[in-house]
Amino acid sequence: MSVRIDHLIYAAPDLDAAVDAVEERFGVRAAGGGRHVGLGTHNRLLALGPHTYLEIIAPDPRQPEPAAHRPFGVDGVTEPGLVGWAVACDDIDRARDEAVAAGFDPGEVIDGQRRTASGDVVRWRLTSNALAGGVVPFLISWGGTPSPAISAPAGLVLESLHVEHPDPALITPRLRAVGADAEVRLAAAPGLVAQLAGPTGRHLLR
Secondary structure: OOOEEEEEEEEOOOHHHHHHHHHHHHOOOOEEEEEEOOOOEEEEEEEOOOOOEEEEEEEOOOOOOOOOOOHHHHHHOOOOEEEEEEEEOOOHHHHHHHHHHOOOOOOOEEEEEEEEOOOOEEEEEEEHHHHOOOOOOEEEEOOOOOOHHHOOOOOOEEEEEEEEEOOHHHHHHHHHHOOOOOEEEEOOOOEEEEEEEEOOEEEEEO
16 A cells, blocks of 8 residues: 655644744745635645645634534644644555554545635545544545645645654554554654754754
8 A cells, every 4th residue: 555644734723823833933834725614624734745735724713613523623722733644545445445454444434625715625535533633644535636735835844753652552553554654652642743844944843
């Protein structure tokens, strides 16, 4: 199974404030994105390479409260931080079956969509473990839709990503099952740590 890091998810209580803070720290301003209608969230994006990007996501005050919880634990976010990540695959149904055969079920394959500021609808398919977020990535397939990394503001590069967890022996097989090649380091609490390089130098994003 061939996969690559598709994107990292950085959740915050307020989107504009998070975009400002990321720009101040890394020297590039997130843009684009749009609204996840029905989920109660909106986002902005930053390219981290030709096929990888950072998604900054927060509750959307212009939408009514969603029927279910907002994805990635956004409802409970009080401080900005990395809450999840995705690995891209060409054949998501096959990749999901291979993960299950390897001992980890990333959930059913579901449809996702986002409405851009221009009114266009961007569509993709993903596994349902995306809704909970966490250190084990979800699978995503863009089909014929161009990767958002292509149009997102450039200037940053993802140099490394590692997982932190109190029980690495539990998490490592799950990462392997979805084809994710990430180091797992022992830590007191689960977390994701990315090193990004850009106009202001190298910084860690947690």
